[in-house]
Amino acid sequence: MSGSKPGVHIPIMVDEVVEALKAKEGGMFLDCTFGSGGHTRAILDASPDAWVVALDRDVRAIKRGESWAAEYGERLELIHTPFAELEDRVSFRGFDGILADLGMSTDQLKEGRGFSFVDEGPLDMRMDESRGMSAQEFVNTAPEREIYVALAEGGVGQNARSIAHALVSSRPFESAKQLAEVVKQSQLGKRGESRVHPATVVFQALRMKVNDEIGQLEHFLQAVPKVAKKGARFAVITFHSIEDKIVTNRMRSWESAGSYPASWRGARTEVRIGHVLNKKSIVPSDDEIERNPASRSARLRVMEFEKDFSK
Numbered sequence: 354m355s356g357s358k359p360g361v362h363i364p365i366m367v368d369e370v371v372e373a374l375k376a377k378e379g380g381m382f383l384d385c386t387f388g389s390g391g392h393t394r395a396i397l398d399a400s401p402d403a404w405v406v407a408l409d410r411d412v413r414a415i416k417r418g419e420s421w422a423a424e425y426g427e428r429l430e431l432i433h434t435p436f437a438e439l440e441d442r443v444s445f446r447g448f449d450g451i452l453a454d455l456g457m458s459t460d461q462l463k464e465g466r467g468f469s470f471v472d473e474g475p476l477d478m479r480m481d482e483s484r485g486m487s488a489q490e491f492v493n494t495a496p497e498r499e500i501y502v503a504l505a506e507g508g509v510g511q512n513a514r515s516i517a518h519a520l521v522s523s524r525p526f527e528s529a530k531q532l533a534e535v536v537k538q539s540q541l542g543k544r545g546e547s548r549v550h551p552a553t554v555v556f557q558a559l560r561m562k563v564n565d566e567i568g569q570l571e572h573f574l575q576a577v578p579k580v581a582k583k584g585a586r587f588a589v590i591t592f593h594s595i596e597d598k599i600v601t602n603r604m605r606s607w608e609s610a611g612s613y614p615a616s617w618r619g620a621r622t623e624v625r626i627g628h629v630l631n632k633k634s635i636v637p638s639d640d641e642i643e644r645n646p647a648s649r650s651a652r653l654r655v656m657e658f659e660k661d662f663s664k
């Protein structure tokens with residue numbers, strides 16, 4: 354891998370993604386979560402006829418990419434935008450392959466932006482620091498009930514209420530580390546205590562709230578069929594069951610314009626527009642998990658569009 358500042362993030366299931374997108378055949382690809390560009394590079398390197406439009410809502414990711422993008426010339430275009438706004442920000446229609454590798458990158462985790470609970474610095478957690486409310490502002494000002502709802506919706510199970518209470522009683526917070534410590538103390542001896550730091554899911558929930566990750570994903574999934582051409586592949590890597598369920602349900606709805614489980618979230622499509630390629634999710638090999646433990650909860654889902662809505 355050449356280039357000046359590739360970032361520290363290790364891309365996940367790269368070979369599986371290249372295969373899923375049929376990148377070796379070349380074409381126009383949309384990488385909606387550029388990050389450190391590992392998947393984008395793999396797509397560009399898979400064929401001299403592969404072109405990539407890459408998006409990221411984090412300006413630091415885009416800047417990092419700009420330091421090496423020139424080596425691919427016109428084959429790589431970088432755009433700073435949240436993927437929910439892709440219809441307005443990307444003029445091309447009819448992509449051959451679309452990728453979303455959800456969540457945050459290792460670079461973001463290590464930049465002292467409050468994503469990690471060892472961060473002594475401010476509890477920010479915004480992927481785009483130019484928009485919205487930081488996690489610090491949220492936990493320091495929101496009513497307890499709102500914090501509880503954010504924790505519950507973000508996957509903090511039975512302890513969401515007691516954690517929300519502990520946070521409100523201990524604020525103001527100035528650092529991620531301080532918040533992690535309060536969560537830990539509040540959960541000592543509680544049911545459900547595990548080897549995983551109790552702040553892990555709390556941090557995930559706050560990050561999801563501050564970045565409106567579910568809203569972003571739902572808007573994004575509505576836009577995807579409109580920029581895909583017939584035969585296009587769509588690959589998504591998720592890291593937890595909340596987003597995996599949303600992706601799976603939406604893919605199923607594209608496959609069968611019929612009856613859905615009552616818990617299904619989102620709009621119905623009237624006609625079948627594609628089919629799911631892997632009924633079970635693709636997961637990293639044991640070897641990959643050993644090399645890159647951050648990959649352990651990743652799941653790759655792939656579908657193929659059968660209709661062209663892009664024209």
Ligand SMILES: C[S@@+](CC[C@H](N)C(=O)[O-])C[C@H]1O[C@@H](n2cnc3c(N)ncnc32)[C@H](O)[C@@H]1O
Nearest residue numbers: 364386388389390391392409410411435436454
């Ligand atoms: C897991 S990393 C992607 C890593 C990348 N595939 C690679 O190989 O380096 C996720 C990236 O997606 C970006 N991201 C997350 N949500 C986003 C959204 N709604 N719109 C655009 N980018 C987003 C994050 O800023 C982060 O850089």
